[in-house]
Amino acid sequence: MKHSQNAIVTSRIYAPEIGAAAFRLEATAKQMTSYGPVTVLTGTLPKGMSEAKPHPKLQIKRAPVKRDKDGYVRGLLPYLSFDLPLFFRLLAQPKPKYILTEPPPTTGLVVACYCRLKKVPFAYFAADLITESHEAIMPKFVVKLMQRVQKFILANASVVLTINQDMVAPAKKAGAKVVEVVQNGIDTERFQPPTKPLNPELAERYGITKPYFFYGGTASDLQKAGIFAQALIQDPRLADYQLLYLTQGNEQAELEALAQAHPTKILVHGLASPDIAAELQGHAIASLASIKPGNGYDFAYPTKMYASYACATPIVYAGVGPAAADISDNNLGVAEADFTPKAVGQAMVNVVAKQTVPAKKKAMRDNIRNWVCEHRSLQKTGQRAAAYVEKYCA
Structure with missing residues (x-):
């Protein structure tokens, strides 16, 4: 089966939902359209939030996800509510030329398994990494398990993107072969200095x-x-x-x-x-x-x-x-x-x-x-x- 020219982005949240990951992936997906069409597989928006203005070469496909009491897709069950169906959503898509995904590791694991099965390259946006120091905030056995999952993801990714230079060495130690630094950013058109006194x-x-x-x-x-x-x-x-x-x-x-x-x-x-x-x-x-x-x-x-x-x-x-x-x-x-x-x-x-x-x-x-x-x-x-x-x- 030949690859389509379509690229896929997978994330549990995506703009206009507020969050660093959502905005970062939106900016990246829009720029990816200069190389071909892009499909975003993500979760449904919170109640009261409507879809942003569509992009001609960017298709957003949403599916139901479980949210916590604060309305966020955060925690094991909400993560799995997105990740488990994601594998079958990927199978339902035409085989892409590549996939971009990011944490949590459960999402990365699903994408890595799909890509290994279908021989599709993928990039992993490692906005954070699981290290031994996480034992201060979670059980040791959980940290060890997540590190194994993380190693599988990083080792199979064609490129791992990190958000600062300090993460390059830990990413390589954790299994990444190729690491590039992409700093986070902000929409400088939306966020501007005030021109009037406070309302x-x-x-x-x-x-x-x-x-x-x-x-x-x-x-x-x-x-x-x-x-x-x-x-x-x-x-x-x-x-x-x-x-x-x-x-x-x-x-x-x-x-x-x-x-x-x-x-x-x-x-x-x-x-x-x-x-x-x-x-x-x-x-x-x-x-x-x-x-x-x-x-x-x-x-x-x-x-x-x-x-x-x-x-x-x-x-x-x-x-x-x-x-x-x-x-x-x-x-x-x-x-x-x-x-x-x-x-x-x-x-x-x-x-x-x-x-x-x-x-x-x-x-x-x-x-x-x-x-x-x-x-x-x-x-x-x-x-x-x-x-x-x-x-x-x-």
Whole structure:
């Protein structure tokens, strides 16, 4: 059976659903159409969300998936609700010229098995890797099992794409033969610096009455995002600032308890649309991001940081790795490796100090916007990824 000229992308989520993987794959799939038609096999959208404007050479095929209580395809059963039918969905498609897939490993395993059976090359977008350090957050036998699955996937992929240079050596150690780096990116057209003052109705809705810090996205055991609230509460130099969380995750109850205890300082709300998040982020004194060191994700780079940079807003980052290095090397905010409220509070004070002089504040924010447009635009991310997939798989 001959290969069709059609390429396939498989992912449990896909734009317009909000998520780093969804946006990254959308950008890549669109750029892949320059080499031929593309079919995306993904899950149905959450209730209330409608399909984006169609692309002439891009076909999106959705199938039902199980979602958790927060509406995400996350966890073993939701993963399997997508992965098990995926094998048969692939069999129902004309044999493609190649496939692009990404984590979780269960999805990668299904694609690797199909491709081995049908002799189809595939690329694996390794946005994260299972390493021994994951034993700190999951049982050892689970880590060992997932590492075996991961090794099978990486060893059979024609190319493995990683999101930063720090992941190249671990990917090769885990079994990858060819590894290329494709940095994550952000839609710099959607996320832009504000041109008007903060909408008063928006400020009232979210309880904003003072200059504020902004935390958007997941707050879980991985992020330990409550450290920022603790820092703001404990440091008297931050008494005239608020902290706005737009978030979800297993830290939500802890954050809401802090908000009840400090209702004028800690503001906790659910996730908002990208447009609202962009406006709130753009007017913040700084955005906040964190990954607690030592949890096996020190190489990770929260994509929400790019959204902040696109809005020309500096970051206070609590953590280590490439995200911290970019901040230090390019004057994008303040990074703090000491994961304590005292040290993080000092970092928040420092980012305020960098913006007390209007001319310096403008220069800093212009630099941040220019840096992300030049180095981390989503369009360039998609172009690089699509070119690597075509190079190694076609």
